[in-house]
Amino acid sequence: MPFDLLTDFDWSHLFTWRTAINIVDIMIVAFFIYQLIKIVRGTRAIELLKGIGVILLLKLFSAVLQLNTTEFIVNFVIQWSALALIIIFQPELRRGLEHLGRGSVFGRRKKSNPSEVVVEDMAQAIQYMSKRRIGALISIEMESGLDEYIKTGISIGADISSELLINIFIPNTPLHDGAVIIKDFKVMTAASYLPLSESSAIPKKLGTRHRAAIGLSEVTDAITLIVSEETGEISIARSGNLITEMSSNDVVDYLNKELVMSEKEKETQGPLQRVVDSVRKGVSGK
Structure with missing residues (x-):
């Protein structure tokens, strides 16, 4: 029924x-x-x-x-x-x-690519310190691991911001002497010790910061930015080479090419290839 x-x-x-x-x-x-x-x-x-x-x-x-x-x-x-x-x-x-x-009621705003945030904040900090001749040494981990050098510094573990980077390198503060190491888009440590290069080709006018940056670039693929305390000149060390007399715009262009483009390539890379690369990295210990 x-x-x-x-x-x-x-x-x-x-x-x-x-x-x-x-x-x-x-x-x-x-x-x-x-x-x-x-x-x-x-x-x-x-x-x-x-x-x-x-x-x-x-x-x-x-x-x-x-x-x-x-x-x-x-x-x-x-x-x-x-x-x-x-x-x-x-x-x-x-x-x-x-x-x-x-428009955020209808959905979350698309977050910026983390590497773009790194470039923007780092460029602002570098430009500020260059104008005021504040010495700085900032290393960005790429494929080669920097854990060995991270252990030598003081743990920070904070999100990247231009204000944080500037405050770290203010003269006569506990953290200003040494290198800042950036890993996974975070400031991992400050006051880290980097290996000094023993190359005789390095000009005598360059100080310990430049020698440390070149030394790290000789054993890893990290990108290291240097601001000279004496002249305010900006340099980048990578793969054993030192690029000098860079402007803040040159730094932005370089970091965009090395960080932002590589990050976009990872996003477009297939999931299987990402797994393969991860396994290779683990096997090589880098």
Whole structure:
């Protein structure tokens, strides 16, 4: 008998254009309620929403029990609540509109490539230190591991920022003497010791920072940036070679070529090839 009722039911009245519109309407309202909860979560607005819930419950309670005086007061509060909510929730409403304007309500903003962040912050720091002749030595791990040299420094483990790099190399501070080592787009250590090159081809005018940078480049494929404390000149050491007299724009171009392009190549590389490269790296110990 129940099966007969289902077969006799006219389903055409259920699946109509009006039904589809109602479903879309409900989904839109649910979506914005969800986004509203995300925006106010963790703010004082949550406590205010709880207070509003108490007022609505009091309204229902007074209507059921016919508490006329209480209901009159609650109705008066609700009547003026729209204006009060705009004033109380002004910071949250502004933040919500900003999210909507940036399009972040409908999805997360695409994060920058980590290597692009490295280039931007490092270029700002290098330019700042070069103008003020603040000596600096920054090594970026590539394929060859730098764990041996990371162990010699003071652990930082912080995200890269130009302010952090500048503060590390401020003269007469505990961390300024030695190298900063960057690994996996993080500042891993400061005040690390690098191997000094014994090459007789290095000009005598170059100091310990340059000799250390060249020394590391002779045994690894790391990129090392040097800022001269005496002249403010920017140099880059890589593969046993030293590129001198670089401008901040030259540094950006070089790092974009070596870091950003290689990172994009990894993104377009197939998953099987990435596994193979990972295994090769593990076997070689680099």
